[in-house]
Amino acid sequence: MKNMLQLCLLLSVVVLAGCSDSDEGGVRITGPEVSKGPGRVYPINEVTFLSNDGVPISALFGASASAQRIPTVILLHDLGGDKQEWLSTTDLFIELLERGYAVVAVDMRGHGQTPLPDDRQVLLIEDLENSVLDVFATLNWLLGQRAVDPNRIAVIGDGSGGNVAFVSSGIFTEQIKTSVSLSPGLWEASSLSPLVIGRGISSFAPRSILYLVGAMDQLEGTEIVLNYADFARNLEAVTAQPTSLRIFQNSAAHGIDLINEVPEAKDLLFLWLENNL
Template sequence: FLDVHAALVWLQSQSKIDISRIAVVGSGSGGNIAYVCSGVFPELIKTSVSLSPGLWGAASLEPLVIGTGLESFGPRSMLFMVGDQDQIAVSEDQILSYKDFASFLEEQTAEPKDLRVFTDSADHGYALLDNVVEAQDLFFLWLEENL
């Protein structure tokens, strides 16, 4: 998330940028970064969109969420979007679900928030915006209403 912090510092130095209307959008592990940044930099980021967030420990396969141990960590104003069929088959009997991961993050997020799961979609990240018309419409509506 240090690259996002550097971008925020740079944006603050630009006189033509309305720094009260900054959003962070990320896909996959970048969706996790959008989530973390909304909690670490709430005074700088007005809203965030997380597309197909997911990050699991290599050995444990447990969801990894950076920031949850920080005292001042408070993610809010997040839109989570994910396909219900977006998953990773680790073995024949073990599947990692991006839908479940997004739901896990959404439960820890303060309002305003929304979790949209797109039925019969295995599209991951930005492919949701390319292939699911409703996702693209929702993406722009969220930014319009929350920036």
């Protein structure tokens, strides 16, 4: 895998060129005189660091080459997802870079290139609950990066990653300044009890979280319907100020799809970061 991906955003691009025979009979490429725009280059590096319980965490880290002590956003994928989705299925990673943030997208344990503890192959509930250890490892790694302002770190979570963002906010209160939870919701299959909500954690105090969810985003069974908006309401009810819950009527879009399909959702996300990070 490449260690570095170069993303060049050019304001001017030569889109037309013509070919004509030269006086010597060769081929000459001709075209209009178009100057290149200033452009911006964002190196995105693949990095690895260890969690407290010895899991090697794989992540993608991006920041402008000259960045020093800028606000930073941690991106957490949904169950079954991986870090690459923040580049392949949405432009959020790049937009954050363009707006002056450093960004790190994490493969949580059992996903992407991050293994499960002891090289297990089956993801367990305890692994989902322990995903906060991956966030803690990310926070510690960020402390060593000159581009990062350690006092201005946010977490954005997609789906079950929104649950992890919620729990991380309540545990790492000194390290995480604010969070955004996109369509949070995770239930145990047999009992349908909610998972990854900070249950049993002492001194648990989530705060400063924006919740974004579609009103029609739900899981339908033969006898029960699990609604993500209801799940988000329950999390928001125990979140200290500042907090906000926005439910988008007539939308069934989930997580990343919500910010892709509902422009207002993305606008609210960036406004929240601007005001709270």
